[in-house]
Amino acid sequence: MKKNSSVGRRKTAIARVFITKGSGKITINGKDYKNYFPIPFMQDSMLSPLKTVENETSYDFKVNVGGGGIKGQVEAVRLGIARALLIDNEEYRPALKKARLLTRDARIVERKKTGLRGARRREQYSKR
Numbered sequence: 001m002k003k004n005s006s007v008g009r010r011k012t013a014i015a016r017v018f019i020t021k022g023s024g025k026i027t028i029n030g031k032d033y034k035n036y037f038p039i040p041f042m043q044d045s046m047l048s049p050l051k052t053v054e055n056e057t058s059y060d061f062k063v064n065v066g067g068g069g070i071k072g073q074v075e076a077v078r079l080g081i082a083r084a085l086l087i088d089n090e091e092y093r094p095a096l097k098k099a100r101l102l103t104r105d106a107r108i109v110e111r112k113k114t115g116l117r118g119a120r121r122r123e124q125y126s127k128r
Contacts, residue, residue, distance in 0.1 A: 003018050003019070003020050004018070004019050004020075004084060004087045004088060005017060005018045005019070005084070006019075006080050006083035006084040006086075006087060007080060007083070008075075008076040008077060008078065008079030008080025008081070008082075008083060008104075009076055009079065009104060010068065010072045010073075010075035010076040010079065010104075010105055011068045011069075011072040011075075011107070011108055011109070012067045012068040012072065012108070013065060013066070013067045013068030013069070013072035013073045013075070013076040014065070014066060014067050014076060015063055015064070015065040015073065015076035015077045015079070015080040016063065016064045016065075016080065017061055017062075017063050017077065017080035017081055017083070017084045018061065018062040018063070018084075019059050019060070019061055019081075019084040019085070019087065019088060020059065020060050020062075021058065021059060021060070022058070022059055022060030023057060023060065024056055024057035024058070024059065024060070025060045025061075026060070026061045026063070027061070027062050027063065028063040028064075028065060028077065029063070029064060029065060029066075033046065033063075037070070037073075037074055039070075042070070042071070042074045045074055045075070045078060046074050046077050046078050046081070048078060048099070048101065049078060049081045049082040049085055049096060049099075049101050050081065050085075052092075052095050052096055052099045052101060053085060053092045053095055053096065055085075059084075059085070059088070061081060061084070063077055063080065065077055075105065078101065079101070079102075079104060082096050082101040082102055083102070086102070
């Protein structure tokens with residue numbers, strides 16, 4: 001199998017995921033994923049596509065991720081891994097789709113408007 005790649009995005013984070021046949025090794029920006037995302041629930045979230053298709057040790061992943069915060073990066077990697085699995089085996093689509101792992105979450109931060117404190121917050125009203 002040649003090296004296939006896919007892209008995952010969330011908020012302002014972008015993850016490029018490269019998939020190859022292997023033993024289940026995942027490196028993110030040159031580090032092991034357990035060192036890059038040290039919080040256990042983030043590791044579980046990132047590995048959810050592999051757990052959904054029950055195939056955690058057949059592929060190696062090399063991920064380049066940047067932008068956004070840590071949670072946006074985790075969700076970008078999760079989407080990238082799910083899309084990369086589809087490139088290799090289209091039979092995974094029903095399980096991944098049922099688990100809602102193929103949907104790109106398009107919510108981003110709303111921009112600040114002029115004359116307001118933030119996106120929608122106005123100055124406090126003063127009667128006198």
